[in-house]
Amino acid sequence: GENVEQHPSTLSVQEGDSAVIKCTYSDSASNYFPWYKQELGKGPQLIIDIRSNVGEKKDQRIAVTLNKTAKHFSLHITETQPEDSAVYFCAAIVDNYGQNFVFGPGTRLSVLP
Amino acid sequence: NAGVMQNPRHLVRRRGQEARLRCSPMKGHSHVYWYRQLPEEGLKFMVYLQKENIIDESGMPKERFSAEFPKEGPSILRIQQVVRGDSAAYFCASSPGTGQTEAFFGQGTRLTVV
Numbered sequence: 001g002e003n004v005e006q007h008p009s010t011l012s013v014q015e016g017d018s019a020v021i022k023c024t025y026s027d028s029a030s031n032y033f034p035w036y037k038q039e040l041g042k043g044p045q046l047i048i049d050i051r052s053n054v055g056e057k058k059d060q061r062i063a064v065t066l067n068k069t070a071k072h073f074s075l076h077i078t079e080t081q082p083e084d085s086a087v088y089f090c091a092a093i094v095d096n097y098g099q100n101f102v103f104g105p106g107t108r109l110s111v112l113p
Numbered sequence: 114n115a116g117v118m119q120n121p122r123h124l125v126r127r128r129g130q131e132a133r134l135r136c137s138p139m140k141g142h143s144h145v146y147w148y149r150q151l152p153e154e155g156l157k158f159m160v161y162l163q164k165e166n167i168i169d170e171s172g173m174p175k176e177r178f179s180a181e182f183p184k185e186g187p188s189i190l191r192i193q194q195v196v197r198g199d200s201a202a203y204f205c206a207s208s209p210g211t212g213q214t215e216a217f218f219g220q221g222t223r224l225t226v227v
Contacts, residue, residue, distance in 0.1 A: 032214045043117075043204055043218040044156070089156060095214045100146060100169055101206075105155040 002027040004092050006104030013080050014112050021107045023090035024072040030092040033073050034101075035064060038087045048075070051095075080111045115140070117207050118187075119219035126195050126226050134190040134222045138207030144168075145188040146206045146216060147180060156204065162188060163210070195226045 003026040013019050025033075031052035036044035050057045050064045050073065057064050061080075066073040077084055090104040118137040126132050138145050143164050148156040158172040162182035173180065177195075182188040192199055202223045208216040 034215070036218070043119075043220045044206075046215060046217060049215065093214060100158050100161045100172075101216060102158070103148075103156045 002030060002092055002094070002102040004090060004102050004104040006090055006107055008107060009105065010108045010110070012110045012112060015080060015082060017080055019075075019077045019080055019084070019109055019111075021075045021088055021090070021109070022072060023074070023092075023104050024070075025092040025102075026071070027092070027094065028068075028071065029094045032093050032095045033064070033066060034091050034093075035075050036089045036091070036103075038089065038106075040086075044089060077109075080109075082111050082113055085109055085111045117205060117217055117219035119203075119205055119222050121222060122220060124222055124224045126224065128196055128226055129194050132192040132195050132199070132224055132226075134192075134203050134205075134224070135187040136190070136205035136207075136219060137187040138205075139217055142207035142209050142217075144208045144210050144216075145182050146208075147188075147190050148204045148206070150202045150204060150221075159190070159203075192224075195224075197226045200224055200226045 006023045034049035037047045038044045048062050048064050050066050061078045063076040087106045087108050089106050091101045093101045120135050145162045147159040160173050160180045161169040177193045179191045202221045204221045206216040206218045
């Protein structure tokens with residue numbers, strides 16, 4: 001089955017700097033890769049996703065890149081702000097009936113003012 | 114359009130009691146996933162359901178845990194004879210179904226077993 005690894009487990013950056021979180025997956029059939037942000041005491045919130053037919057996707061300060069050959073994908077946050085502080089989870093799924101999301105272990109991002 | 118609704122938000126049960134956790138998916142969504150999260154840990158898959166059908170329950174403990182998603186009404190995760198180790202946050206997510214895989218999470222139910 002699918003296995004998703006995520007690095008780093010914790011990340012501290014200064015406000016205004018960029019943050020990069022990387023994930024690798026094992027199942028070459030996976031074709032959908034969402035990223036979730038979880039704030040303390042709340043449920044995970046979908047912030048961006050990418051499908052395997054695209055190499056990069058951007059939404060304001062957030063971007064995701066996908067390298068299918070190497071089986072890894074990354075989340076990039078530019079101009080970080082204190083409200084970006086949260087735990088970020090990546091996930092991978094084969095977008096077929098009967099498949100469930102496999103999540104990485106999470107990255108705790110702290111943006112220091 | 115309301116999001117995924119979970120209730121209760123907090124649930125306290127004594128050891129040996131039953132816990133029932135409810136999840137109402139987003140309007141138009143027919144697929145529900147349940148995940149468990151221990152403090153400072155990741156999301157562990159439990160069960161994936163479609164209306165009136167369990168698609169994958171490979172993450173559910175074989176005993177005491179069950180889940181359903183009836184034709185009408187919310188999805189229910191049921192834990193019988195709770196033990197302290199069941200204390201965790203339980204999240205459900207819903208999606209429209211195959212080919213439209215965006216899944217949205219509820220705010221979770223925090224179960225405490227005393």
